[in-house]
Amino acid sequence: MTESESTESLIGASPLRNEDHRLLTGAALFVDDVHLDGMLHVTFVRSDYAHGHLRGVDLSAARAHPGVIAAYAADDLGDYWAPGPLLVPPPPIERCEFRSATQVPLVKHKVRHVGEAIAMIVATSRYVAEDAVALVEVDIDPLPPVATTEGALAAGASRIHDQFDSNEAAHVVQEKGDYEAAAAGAALRIRRRIIMDRGASAPMENRGVVANWDERCNELTIWDTTQAPIPIRNGLASMLGLPETQVRVIAPFIGGGFGPKIMMFYPEEVLIPWAAMQLKQPVKWIEDRQESFFATTQEREQIHEAELAVDAEGRILGVKDSFLCDTGAYNPYGLTVPINSQCTLLGPYAVPNYWSEFRLVFTNKPIVTPVRGAGRQHGVFVMERLLDIAASELGIDRAEIRRRNFLPPDSFPHDHEILYQDFAPLIYDSGNYEPALDRALEMIEYDRFKSELQPAYQAEGRTVGIGVVSYVEGTGVGPYEGARVTVQTDGRVCVATGVGTQGQGHFTSFAQLVAEPLGLTAADVDVITGDTARFNWGTGTFASRGAVVAGNACHAAAMAVREKVLKTAANALGANEVDLEIKNGGVHVRDVPDRFVSLADLASLANPLRGAVRPGTEPGLEATAYFGPERGCTASGIHAMVLEVDRETAQLEILRYVVVHDCGTVINPMIVEGQIHGGVAHGIGNAFYEQLVFDENAQLMNASFMDYLLPTATDVPHIETAHVTTPSPLNPLGVKGVGEAGAIPVGALFAQALEDALAGDVPEILEMPLSPNRLFELIRRDKDA
Amino acid sequence: MIIESEFLFAADRTTVYAGLQDPEILAKALPGTERLELIGDGQYIGEMVVSVGPVTAARFEVSVELIDLVEPESFSMIVGGKGKVGFVEGKADVRLEDRGAECLMIYRADLGVGGKVASVGQRLLDSVGKAMAKRGLKAVDQMLQ
Numbered sequence: 001m002t003e004s005e006s007t008e009s010l011i012g013a014s015p016l017r018n019e020d021h022r023l024l025t026g027a028a029l030f031v032d033d034v035h036l037d038g039m040l041h042v043t044f045v046r047s048d049y050a051h052g053h054l055r056g057v058d059l060s061a062a063r064a065h066p067g068v069i070a071a072y073a074a075d076d077l078g079d080y081w082a083p084g085p086l087l088v089p090p091p092p093i094e095r096c097e098f099r100s101a102t103q104v105p106l107v108k109h110k111v112r113h114v115g116e117a118i119a120m121i122v123a124t125s126r127y128v129a130e131d132a133v134a135l136v137e138v139d140i141d142p143l144p145p146v147a148t149t150e151g152a153l154a155a156g157a158s159r160i161h162d163q164f165d166s167n168e169a170a171h172v173v174q175e176k177g178d179y180e181a182a183a184a185g186a187a188l189r190i191r192r193r194i195i196m197d198r199g200a201s202a203p204m205e206n207r208g209v210v211a212n213w214d215e216r217c218n219e220l221t222i223w224d225t226t227q228a229p230i231p232i233r234n235g236l237a238s239m240l241g242l243p244e245t246q247v248r249v250i251a252p253f254i255g256g257g258f259g260p261k262i263m264m265f266y267p268e269e270v271l272i273p274w275a276a277m278q279l280k281q282p283v284k285w286i287e288d289r290q291e292s293f294f295a296t297t298q299e300r301e302q303i304h305e306a307e308l309a310v311d312a313e314g315r316i317l318g319v320k321d322s323f324l325c326d327t328g329a330y331n332p333y334g335l336t337v338p339i340n341s342q343c344t345l346l347g348p349y350a351v352p353n354y355w356s357e358f359r360l361v362f363t364n365k366p367i368v369t370p371v372r373g374a375g376r377q378h379g380v381f382v383m384e385r386l387l388d389i390a391a392s393e394l395g396i397d398r399a400e401i402r403r404r405n406f407l408p409p410d411s412f413p414h415d416h417e418i419l420y421q422d423f424a425p426l427i428y429d430s431g432n433y434e435p436a437l438d439r440a441l442e443m444i445e446y447d448r449f450k451s452e453l454q455p456a457y458q459a460e461g462r463t464v465g466i467g468v469v470s471y472v473e474g475t476g477v478g479p480y481e482g483a484r485v486t487v488q489t490d491g492r493v494c495v496a497t498g499v500g501t502q503g504q505g506h507f508t509s510f511a512q513l514v515a516e517p518l519g520l521t522a523a524d525v526d527v528i529t530g531d532t533a534r535f536n537w538g539t540g541t542f543a544s545r546g547a548v549v550a551g552n553a554c555h556a557a558a559m560a561v562r563e564k565v566l567k568t569a570a571n572a573l574g575a576n577e578v579d580l581e582i583k584n585g586g587v588h589v590r591d592v593p594d595r596f597v598s599l600a601d602l603a604s605l606a607n608p609l610r611g612a613v614r615p616g617t618e619p620g621l622e623a624t625a626y627f628g629p630e631r632g633c634t635a636s637g638i639h640a641m642v643l644e645v646d647r648e649t650a651q652l653e654i655l656r657y658v659v660v661h662d663c664g665t666v667i668n669p670m671i672v673e674g675q676i677h678g679g680v681a682h683g684i685g686n687a688f689y690e691q692l693v694f695d696e697n698a699q700l701m702n703a704s705f706m707d708y709l710l711p712t713a714t715d716v717p718h719i720e721t722a723h724v725t726t727p728s729p730l731n732p733l734g735v736k737g738v739g740e741a742g743a744i745p746v747g748a749l750f751a752q753a754l755e756d757a758l759a760g761d762v763p764e765i766l767e768m769p770l771s772p773n774r775l776f777e778l779i780r781r782d783k784d785a
Numbered sequence: 786m787i788i789e790s791e792f793l794f795a796a797d798r799t800t801v802y803a804g805l806q807d808p809e810i811l812a813k814a815l816p817g818t819e820r821l822e823l824i825g826d827g828q829y830i831g832e833m834v835v836s837v838g839p840v841t842a843a844r845f846e847v848s849v850e851l852i853d854l855v856e857p858e859s860f861s862m863i864v865g866g867k868g869k870v871g872f873v874e875g876k877a878d879v880r881l882e883d884r885g886a887e888c889l890m891i892y893r894a895d896l897g898v899g900g901k902v903a904s905v906g907q908r909l910l911d912s913v914g915k916a917m918a919k920r921g922l923k924a925v926d927q928m929l930q
Contacts, residue, residue: 290905293904699898702908
């Protein structure tokens with residue numbers, strides 16, 4: 001900002017959230033709140049088998065059922081049937097083999113995971129549609145399924161996609177330096193096999209789509225729980241043969257995205273609008289919780305064989321990692337997840353030599369696409385575990401080994417010499433890790449815990465440990481977002497942007513960014529997101545990029561409007577622009593508060609009636625701006641925890657949880673803390689509760705919240721947060737993303753704190769997630785005997 | 786899912802073996818069977834109603850095929866059940882040991898389960914399966930008296 005008239009900046013303030021009134025009073029529109037006259041309801045017939053040839057679908061009884069309007073199998077879709085697009089093609093990595101197989105709207109030949117959609121029933125009510133599903137005869141000739149990641153490449157494994165000669169979807173190698181040469185002189189080499197299993201994203205609101213075809217206006221309106229309304233609009237327009245201007249996608253309030261809602265062109269998303277056009281009636285589908293476990297994408301299954309080479313002081317000489325990553329039955333999201341794992345493994349550390357290889361494999365499980373963290377957890381877990389083991393072998397304190405390996409503050413920008421998922425080189429823009437570590441150690445009283453508290457707990461017979469881990473997070477990737485800021489004639493300001501919002505507080509943080517240069521409060525600014533009729537360009541909400549990319553666009557548009565405001569006010573007040581101040585909903589001449597004109601009046605003046613326009617004048621106090629960073633910016637942080645273990649029940653209690661985070665400039669500390677809290681809760685789930693369990697036939701065995709354990713409020717501790725601010729040089733506001741940060745290092749932290757607590761009574765923890773059951777198995781009791 | 790156990794019949798081996806080939810008695814071995822008819826050489830079809838935890842009174846169309854018959858020592862069953870809540874399919878191996886007036890049955894079933902019954906009922910399937918097998922065999926035993 002060039003100058004700030006306010007004594008207190010709005011950027012860095014925590015005003016009450018603009019959206020909360022609507023959310024708390026039930027006035028916010030969610031997709032399921034859309035009710036239209038004559039609306040029809042959809043239920044899908046889904047596969048009970050993980051793998052098999054589809055021999056036939058008999059819809060005759062379902063079609064004859066009273067209240068059923070239509071029933072469709074793949075062949076009924078005619079030319080509309082086509083596999084979905086490859087959403088993210090592989091980045092131009094030199095050693096990269098890639099094979100793409102994307103999801104289909106309805107199974108035509110082969111089912112490839114349990115829950116894959118086979119037929120669609122449209123009826124006058126959901127009840128009727130559900131009843132009709134039971135009347136559909138599906139004939140599947142089962143094939144042996146590929147039920148595990150390693151099984152995918154085993155000799156004799158069933159081929160999931162017949163066009164490929166194996167189940168390998170990709171093989172990628174990235175390297176810098178010469179690991180083997182560096183490791184040859186190492187004082188210590190640690191090699192471990194590390195496994196992470198699947199979890200669900202489990203948003204409070206499942207997916208849903210409502211479509212309304214207005215034949216008179218030739219206009220299709222779609223309400224969709226998507227994180228990417230504009231790409232969905234563009235894609236559906238193209239599939240349905242409509243101009244983009246005649247398709248409107250509204251992503252209203254959404255009860256949590258967490259990544260799977262950035263997966264685009266899900267079968268349901270493609271079919272509901274098509275059915276609305278076929279039937280010329282509004283059509284609604286709301287995913288139920290059980291189908292969400294199969295039909296919504298998932299994440300996290302990887303198996304790493306990783307090696308760390310360090311010198312006698314614990315300084316990293318190099319890392320070598322080879323891993324398998326499960327992409328499920330299809331891979332529409334390309335290599336985003338494994339490349340995130342590959343890149344994020346390097347963490348905040350100086351790693352001079354790195355050799356990393358992965359194989360992405362197809363399995364007969366639901367599709368894998370990014371879920372909050374999107375593969376970053378895996379890299380962090382591997383690196384943090386190897387460092388812990390090295391520290392223990394060398395007799396170095398675990399916080400100290402991290403400190404010794406941090407990239408120093410003068411090493412930025414730091415080029416890791418490999419490519420990131422945004423197709424740009426992995427170059428950390430900025431960072432300052434040691435002050436964050438110091439702050440976290442101070443907050444959690446690390447030294448005192450070790451010297452006083454832990455021995456005291458031991459004396460009381462309590463099992464309590466401490467952990468401290470660090471991580472980085474690539475955030476705020478391109479390509480771009482835009483925003484249009486308009487001062488309205490009532491003096492309120494409207495900002496429209498193309499990203500969707502799923503609870504991130506955009507209605508407030510974007511409002512702050514617009515209000516600041518216009519001398520307003522956040523409550524004076526109405527934010528419009530997720531409606532393609534209100535803003536035409538954009539990419540979507542993912543990769544912790546909303547505040548970085550859309551935020552900077554909002555701010556740039558507001559700065560452009562500010563210029564127009566000052567110019568119009570200078571005319572109106574007969575003063576020089578340089579002598580004007582924007583404040584309190586208007587403009588006045590500096591030190592002359594009476595020479596004032598309100599933004600409302602300026603908005604009217606800027607839309608002159610006849611005879612008052614000078615040639616070349618643009619009407620309105622309005623501007624549109626776009627922001628596209630050259631590459632992502634790197635946020636970072638430290639998590640620390642004091643954890644108590646009940647040896648008898650293997651239940652845990654988190655006594656302290658500290659997060660010191662660096663997301664550059666903080667726009668709204670309350671919202672940043674909220675993101676961190678949510679992320680930590682998600683991370684706790686992934687560390688100790690949540691696991692999707694498949695049997696040997698790739699049947700999911702816990703597809704309900706009776707059996708799939710989510711952490712509840714009582715499992716999530718009070719979280720103490722602090723910020724270190726290292727502004728990003730890659731965007732004018734200096735912000736970095738924070739949406740996924742809380743979730744990323746939690747598994748590594750649990751593992752370290754558990755090992756510290758149980759000192760020698762657990763083997764090395766090389767797997768995630770754990771559970772009370774699993775921990776109970778791991779705790780050694782033979783010593784007690 | 787593996788269901789493996791033993792059951793001691795209060796009848797001799799020949800009686801037990803013969804009984805288990807009779808649709809009426811075989812139906813007793815599968816609790817919840819509402820109908821079981823012999824349709825060909827060792828092949829039966831019928832209907833069963835089963836409850837597994839939250840999946841209540843689910844109706845399955847069942848098929849049973851007796852194979853590898855070694856009278857009176859052993860046989861195997863290919864079983865299949867299909868309903869709107871999912872499917873059960875697999876193979877059960879049955880061995881009968883002669884214990885004079887009694888007969889010891891040693892059985893091992895390897896069953897695959899899919900659909901809703903797997904995804905929400907799996908946790909209970911093991912115990913439900915074992916309990917059903919026990920209950921069924923007891924009923925057969927009584928019928929053979």
